[in-house]
Amino acid sequence: MSRPTLTPASAVVTVVVPVVVAVVLACLPLLAIQVPGVLPGPTYTPGTLHVLALCWLVAALALSYHLLFGLAGLMSFGHALYFAAGAYGLAIVLQHTELPLLGAAAVVLVGGVVLAHVIGAISLRVTGISFAMVTLAFAQAGNVLVRRNPGGATGGEEGLALRTDHVPDALVGVLHTRNLYWLALAVLVGTYLVVLWVERSRAGHVAAATRENEVRVRVIGGRPYAVRLLVFVLAATLATVTGMAYLLLQSGAVPRASSADFTLTLLVMVVLGGVGSRWGAIVGAVVYTLLDQRLGELASSDAVAALPAVLRVPLSEPMFLLGTCFVLVVLFLPGGIAGLAQRLARRRAVGPTPERMAA
């Protein structure tokens, strides 16, 4: 497998564009851009920054899932477990110890890696549907533990609030939403870089080859299990980091973060965006999060309330619209948003197409 050479066109796409985008996004809190209907207010307001920060974190999570599903072809139904481990883990450590934020985060990170390693080592002994079921099982176990609230540690159905004693002031409170925004953006950029690095590394190529044809990989001396475990642990660790940032942003962790439903929504995002595409995962996550946040407003708006029940009821349920959208995309638009974009781009330009990984 040869590494794709960086032509001028692909260099622009892979390096320059992301850098520019990241810089622009970093400047948003200092600007007063308004997107009526989509954003609750101008971009310097805490409300809007909060929504955007949420978008970046969910996008980071979707990127980590892309690593699992899009690159390595591992359809895990338990990815939420590691995200929840980050959020709940940090909350619990901060709650019960006097460690400063960084120390607590380090502890949780190590714990997350160990957890991922253990569960990954067990789950990857099977493949396909069995793998999906084992990951679902472990995540369900985690969900049950969280809900049962053993020893009061997880707060049960109400979730666990963030204890801010040892959290730097700069990350606490509505006034500092801007800092949390930048933290979320940093997590997204960091995740993107890690994913990019993995995709271009030798391990990444082996993982992609394993997805297509495992036997062939073994025949040429690759070790599918080891590579998959590596990707699994990396993806899970990224999710744990994202979970920790999520705790800070939301000032609390909720049981939903560990549910199978949540992993399924990640799957929806990645497929909506286009399986196998980094940008697809990000776009899918942002679109999903914005819809989720904003459709709630739309639902309780006067315009919708005036509609007859047949229209009003479905429109007032964001999940219904998203689920239907998802079904339509799977049926009629298998490449997702990224696939659509590529087809449009190909129709206009006659140049080389960017490297695309088939689902």
Add this chain to the structure above:
Amino acid sequence: MSAHDTAVDGQRPADDGPSSADDVLEVRHLSARIAGQTVVEDVSFTVPARGVTAVLGRNGVGKTSTLRAILGLVERQGEIVLGGTRIDGERTDRIVRRGIGYVPEDREVFAGLTVAENLRLAERDARVGAARRELVAGLFPDLVQRAGQRAGTLSGGQQQMVSLARALLNDNRLLLVDEPTKGLAPRLVAEVADALAEAAERVPILLVEQNLEVVDRLAERVVVIDAGRVVHTGPARDLLDDPARVQRLLGVHAETAADDPGDTITRAPAGPTTEEVTG
């Protein structure tokens, strides 16, 4: 071995002569892919409406894939015409209902079903099936006795009987039979050959077979495939009477074939690569 010989024997596109109205099947520029790999490159031949046409070739050249491509069981392109109607765009079950009986390599009987259930499943038309049951019972008396036995517990030879019986229970215009004698003891090979000979009196057969004695007994015409292409077609007699040509095309001695009817020695070894063949 020279490239020239292959060219002489080789298939020239659409040069099988004008397809006669007497052909039950015409295949033109058939290609097939499995899991992204091209296993049949460009195959064209015709099957006359009477008698047995044998498909010969070394292991792995694409004989089984050709049969499966005709049935639509693998991704394929090209023209396939059954009795004047094009079937290459149709689904497998539709193609089969037009009147094709399939006896697959490895038999593929349903292990969890009884012999009787396997046969009942294969009957496309109850009246025809009822009429054919006597014929099948006559050819395979063993099966009548084992009607209630689970097919998974049958021996290889008995499963082959079930597989053959399935195809004979229907009013078919063509039978596709894939290596029916593979792995069978000589006595059973003879029984299978008998059954096929009897069937061939009623319905044309396209037979993939590596056992040249069986081919000698049954086939009027042969189609030889190598590396996914047809390299020779013609009367069976002409080929089998020419040991040198048999050796060249199939990599096996014609005499050895006669000595060991069902033995694996006559199974052709894997052939040379395409580059070696075409020089």
Add this chain to the structure above:
Amino acid sequence: MSTVVLLLVTGVGLGALYFLVASGLSLIYGLMGVLNFAHGSFLTLGAFAGWAVARAVGTTSWAGFALALLAGAIVGALVAALTELLLVRRLYERHIEQVLVTVGLSLASVALFEGIWGPDPEFITGPAWLDSTTSLLGAHVPNDRFVVIAVAAAVLGGIVLFLRRTRYGLIIRAGVENRAMVTALGIDVRKAFTVVFAVGGAAAGLGGVLASQYFGYVSPHLGGSLLIFAFIVTVIGGLGSLAGAAVASVVVAVLQQVANYYWGYGDLVVVLLLAVVLLVRPSGLMGRSAR
């Protein structure tokens, strides 16, 4: 002793519920290779349909209960057949997309149910006898358990008869083994797909009505909460094996009840059991090797 009896009977009762959902899942996966995430919604709709009928006829009457069961089965079968015809069939042979479509359907349908009926559970009643208990070897067993077990046993018997005595049953049994060969015999398996979805949907719908009696309420999340356990049972029993699903349902449910009673974490035990089974015997207790 009475505790053991109670745990056993309630365990088998819960297992009966699991079986009603798992039977369909197992057949659908065995024949079509589709993991149907929307199966829970068939159950939920069956439960709501049954409740509507029961309210119309009389919630405490046996006629109401019987008609509710019928309504649940019919609605479940219809919705399942529609799902197969409109969504799953378009993605013939594309297994990952088929799973994704059922995922999308499950998410959308639960949201729709919440929109129509509200997210909160609505408590229901049934014939008085179901709420009372019967003394069995010293244990006071709630009567609804007996009914669930009886219905599940009848469904199991019915499906087995269907599989063994009808032509579609023959096609399905063969198709679970080797779908390609069935088409090579000239049989259009797609009709069998719809039949299998309908049968599974009917069983799930029945399960919905019974579950609403068992738990005492209907809610948009009724199906989803049972679906996870049904998946676990299906995989432990072996995907595609009806007998496996039946055995696993009982084993898992009894284990869950016992663990819940003595330790309180029955769900956890079940989930870990799944992980253990999958690692030791990936094809499940009675399944064929994985596709």
